Structure formats: structure tokens, C-alpha cells
Amino acid sequence: xxxxxxxAGATGPHAHRSWWTGSPHxxxxxxxxxxxxxxxxxxxxxxxxxxxxxVEPPPPDPPTRPVPCNLAGAICAERVLIGSGVYLPVxxxxxxxxxxxxxxxxxxxxxxxxxxxxxYFLSGISAVTQGGVAATTAVVAPHFQTVDDGxxxxxxxxxxxxxxxxxxxxxxxxxxxxxxxxxxxxxVQIFLDxxxxxxxxGIVVTGHSAGGxxxxxxxxxxxxxESARDGVSFRYVVANPSTYLYLGPERENLDGNFxxxxxxxxxxxxxxxxxxxxxxxxxxxxxxxxxxxLLARRDVRILVGDADTLSASLDQSCGANxxxxxxYVRGQTLVRFMDALYGGHRHVETIVSGxxxxxxxxxxxxxxxxxxxGN
Numbered sequence: 001x002x003x004x005x006x007x008a009g010a011t012g013p014h015a016h017r018s019w020w021t022g023s024p025h026x027x028x029x030x031x032x033x034x035x036x037x038x039x040x041x042x043x044x045x046x047x048x049x050x051x052x053x054x055v056e057p058p059p060p061d062p063p064t065r066p067v068p069c070n071l072a073g074a075i076c077a078e079r080v081l082i083g084s085g086v087y088l089p090v091x092x093x094x095x096x097x098x099x100x101x102x103x104x105x106x107x108x109x110x111x112x113x114x115x116x117x118x119x120y121f122l123s124g125i126s127a128v129t130q131g132g133v134a135a136t137t138a139v140v141a142p143h144f145q146t147v148d149d150g151x152x153x154x155x156x157x158x159x160x161x162x163x164x165x166x167x168x169x170x171x172x173x174x175x176x177x178x179x180x181x182x183x184x185x186x187x188v189q190i191f192l193d194x195x196x197x198x199x200x201x202g203i204v205v206t207g208h209s210a211g212g213x214x215x216x217x218x219x220x221x222x223x224x225x226e227s228a229r230d231g232v233s234f235r236y237v238v239a240n241p242s243t244y245l246y247l248g249p250e251r252e253n254l255d256g257n258f259x260x261x262x263x264x265x266x267x268x269x270x271x272x273x274x275x276x277x278x279x280x281x282x283x284x285x286x287x288x289x290x291x292x293x294l295l296a297r298r299d300v301r302i303l304v305g306d307a308d309t310l311s312a313s314l315d316q317s318c319g320a321n322x323x324x325x326x327x328y329v330r331g332q333t334l335v336r337f338m339d340a341l342y343g344g345h346r347h348v349e350t351i352v353s354g355x356x357x358x359x360x361x362x363x364x365x366x367x368x369x370x371x372x373x374g375n
Contacts, residue, residue: 003080003081003097004078004079004080004081004095004096004097004190005078005079005081005087005097063075065095067093067094067095067100068093068094068125068134068138068139069092069093069094069095070093070125072091072118072119072121072122073118076091076092076093076121077089077090077091077092078090078092078095078096078097079155080096080142080183080186080187080190081186082156082178082182082183082186083156083176083178083182084176085154085174086154086155086156086174086175086176086178087152087154087155088142088143088144088155088156088183088186088187089117089142089143089145089155090117090140090141090142090143090187091117091118091121091139091140091141091143092138092139092140092141093125093137093138093139093140094138094139096140096187096190096196098196099190099193099195099196099197100138100196100197101197101198101199102135102136102199103136103137103138103197103199103200104136104137104199104200104201104202105133105136105137105138105200105201105202105203105204105373106137106138106140106188106191106197106200106202106203106204107124107127107128107137107138107139107140107204107206107372108140108141108142108184108187108188108203108204108205108206109121109123109124109139109140109141109206109207109211110141110142110144110184110205110206110207110208110211110214110215111141111142111143111144111207111210111211112207112208112209112210112211112359113160113209113210113313115143115144115145115146115149117141117142117143118141119359120141120208120211120359121139121141122360123359123360123363123364124139124141124363125139126360126363126364127360127363127364127368127369127372128373130364130369131369131372131373133373136199138191138197140187142183142184142187144158144163144180144183145157145158146158146159146160146163147170147172147173151173153174154174155173155174156169156170156173156174156177156178156183157169157170157173158170158180162180163180163214164180164210164213164214164273165180165213165217165272165273165280166179166180166181166214166217166218166221166273166280166282166283167179167180167280167282168280168281179280179281179282180214181214181217181218181221181222181282182282184205184214184218184222185222185223185224188203188205188222188224189224191203192224192228192229192232194229200232201231201232201233202232202233202234202235203228203232203233203234203235204234204235204236204237204372204373205218205219205234205235205236205237206236206237206238206239206363206372207237207238207239207241208239208240208241208359208362208363209239209240209241209242209313209357209359210241210242211239211241211359212238212239212240212241212242213241213242213243213244213273215236215237215238215241216236216238216241216244216245216300217245217273217283218236219236219238219294219295219298219300220245220247220283220291220294220295220298221282221283221285221286221291221294223285223286225298226294233299234298234299235299235300235301235372236298236299236300236301237301237303237371237372238300238301238302238303239303239304239359239362239363239368240303240304240305240308240327240331240357240362241327241330241331242313242314242315242320242327242330243273243274243315243319243320243323243330244323244330244331244334245273245274245275245276245295246270246274246275246276246323246334246337247275247276247291247292247295247296247341247342248275248276248292248341249270249275250337250341251269251322251323251337252324252333252336252337256336257340258336258337258340258341261322264318264322265318266317266318266319266322268319269318269319269322270319271319274319274320274322274323275319276288276291276292292342295345296338296342296344296345296346297344297345297346298346299346299348300346300347300348301347301348301350301371301372302331302334302335302347302348302349302350303331303350303352303362303367303368303371304327304328304331304332304349304350304351304352305327305328305351305352305354305355305356305357305358305361305362306328306351306352306353306354306355307328307354307355307356308326308327308328308355308356308357309326309327309328309329309356310326310356310357311326312357314326314327327357331349332349332351334347335347335349348371350367350368350370350371351367352365352367352368353367
């Protein structure tokens, strides 16, 4: 399922979206018909006959989509086929429906809890511009909708926690139901299609905050990388998530050791998406040991801001609090866990000094640019 289609016009079921109606191209309107009225002069010259002539000009041509397309509006929006007859809205700098023969890197940017792909799309564009790779990088920002976003009749939507965890779309929506991680797979597969992106050599998938939650679990469970064509590298950049996926039941105790907690009052602390128990259908397709192996050997960058210490929108459930007191601490604790129990893992921790919970500040910092595009 790798087809894509441009979004047509600003009418129909998508016209109410703020990022859709905010397009500068909604100001284009048909020209007012030219009406020539021959009144007193023609009456005098034409023997008392009044002639009225209306000339309709041809409709204006639709605006041409620029390449790269750097506007968070309708002209840069399209939809990706993620199942039989169902679509995911995205913003893209290079049209996925047709591809681009010069793009050698794909950057997929996953939004946070506010589900604002327009903001994240512009943050991704800022990152590739400041990183000096805009000319060769195709940026895509998917929109994982809930019912509150007014999805189209052929657009799956998820519960608010469900899209972060890779759950299936809501049963009240269109069929077939689709995992949000399967939707990400569909975008990756388009980048891997040599008929659309023949020069593709690297795919970076990143997310901030709730998008970072998506990324750590997706890095552990996606199967697309294993079937990618030769010569294409993958990287997963996880920025300031509320929680991480732990590959075992151990958590850090007060002595700084990793042991199985007892008497903490939350027996579900190791269930999906905090741990590997009671996994959803997307993750259950893999054995737990396979997930451990995949996450340990993949190129995962843990990007944390040392000023991200506040509790706004922080998961403070029992299972989350076992990972640490805030996002900054939780990122460092996760890497210590991997160091202690999964030697040889490829998680790389990078701390961004002076930055809090800001996706653009994280990605456009020197540390962020290095995590996204460096070695």
C-alpha cells in the first residue's frame, strides 16, 4: 500500500481544518465577470435599443506546487494510501504521489499530542535548511487524527492514546482498521520505492514529545527496515518523550541498580507501551526477543533537553513514574538501562543544553542537527 494522491482544492470534508483553511491559496478567487452595459450612448446610437453583453473570462489555472513545497497549507498537502481505500493526510516537500529523482534522504516528522502537523512540518523544513541538506531531503509530516479533527470518510482516526502506541484506528471509522505504525510504514515504503525515489540513501524518522513516544516503540517493532533495499540507512531520533519502551521488567532503584520493582502498587507497569507485556496487534506480530534484538541493534538517537524538567502534559502514572521524575531524567535513565542490560546496543544519548520542551529548538540546535543528519 504505497500509493499517494494530491489533496484537491479547499472544499469538501477537509476544508474546515485550520492548517487547511490557513493556506495562502484560499485567497485566490475567480475574477469578477466583466459586464459591459451600453446604456444612454448605445441607446442614442442604436435607434433606441439597449444592448447588454456579459463576457466570462476563463477560470484561473490552479497554483503550481513548488518543489520543494515549503508552505504549511493545502498546496503542500496530499494523502497516502495506508490500507484498502483508506488514506492518511500528510504535508510533504516533495510530492509522494510522483516522487523525486534527486532526493537522497527522507525525513519523517511525527507531531506531538496537539496533532499539529503543520507546525512540525515547518520545524522539519527549518532543520533541513539549517542543516544544509534541504536540496536533497524530502520532508513528510503525517497527521494522526482523532475524531475531534473531523477526518474524511476514508481517513482512519485513532483514540488520543491509541495513535501514540501503534493501536488500530477506531472501529467507528472506515474499514479496514489500521495501526498508526502501519501508516508510518506506508510512508517509509514510498521512500524505498526506486521508481519514485531512485536516489534514496537514508531515511530518518523523528518525533518530539508524544511523537517521541511513537518513535521509540516504532523503532522496536517496525519490520520495514529489515526488508529495505541495499544501500539505504535508517535512523530513529527520539526527542523529549514522556516515556520509553523498556525491553525487560527491570527499573532503576534508589541505589542506581536495575531490578524488578516490588510492592510499587502498579502491576501493569511493564505492559505495552511501557514494556513488552500485553502488546497490541502490531507489536504482537513479533516475538518479545525479536523486539529486543531489533531495538538494541538499530540506530536510535535519544535527544533530551536539559531544561525539559516541568510536568506539563507529562505522563505521571505509576508505570511512567518508575522511569523517572521528568523527561530529562527519563531519557538518561533509559540509556543507563540499555547500558546495564543490553551491551552493544546502538542507542546514543545527546543532551541539548538550555532547551526545554520545544520541537524546533531541539531539532535545530547543533546537537539536534547532528542527531538528525550527522554520523
